[in-house]
């Protein structure tokens with residue numbers, strides 16, 4: 001595959017209401033399939049309940065079964081890959097911020113549990129952290145996923161880049177007043193790792209947070225392919241996968257790295 005068409009769905013999620021959120025997402029997916037016909041659709045963080053109800057036990061998805069069935073049905077129906085944002089899940093009485101990915105046949109190809117839990121919102125008091133890198137393939141293209149706060153952890157994202165992913169998906173529930181951090185970090189991760197970055201945020205408010213939107217699709221040179229403000233919107237972009245090679249021919253940071261030295265200072 002030389003090009004991948006991506007639709008990133010920036011949503012104003014209903015708080016603690018999976019029914020309403022599923023209805024809305026289904027309509028948005030239908031719309032982008034009828035207009036842009038993407039290869040891959042990307043959703044934001046914790047789209048079943050928004051980020052995040054105090055009584056998470058009420059609507060956390062039991063082993064992700066409901067969300068997986070929903071995403072699988074849509075990916076199969078429209079024959080589209082879905083990077084399913086994240087949902088609040090519960091496995092054996094432990095809560096996770098979980099992400100499920102589906103191929104065009106509706107098959108689950110990968111599961112990622114958010115690794116860096118957002119301590120300013122006390123996410124670690126409710127949720128259990130994942131411990132595995134998010135790497136998988138869509139249409140034969142090696143891609144990666146990390147969730148929201150994970151974006152700040154340059155070491156974690158570098159591991160994905162060193163595994164040679166071509167596209168990094170970042171579902172988020174990134175709040176004000178840090179829209180500039182979100183945008184700058186998405187661009188920085190794209191530039192320093194020479195890969196495509198698709199950052200998909202929410203808009204709207206909860207009792208505690210206002211999400212800043214500004215979802216963004218960036219190419220390996222750091223150029224913005226699609227931008228948004230803070231309203232509900234579908235961002236569309238065609239990722240020309242040759243751009244990574246072209247960028248590396250100009251500046252090959254992966255060839256010029258000095259891991260032999262970095263090892264000495266590892267902390």
Ligand SMILES: O=C(O)CCC(=O)C(=O)O
Nearest residue numbers: 118148149173174175178
């Ligand atoms: O890092 C930030 O500023 C926001 C992170 C966040 O909201 C999250 O991980 O849910």
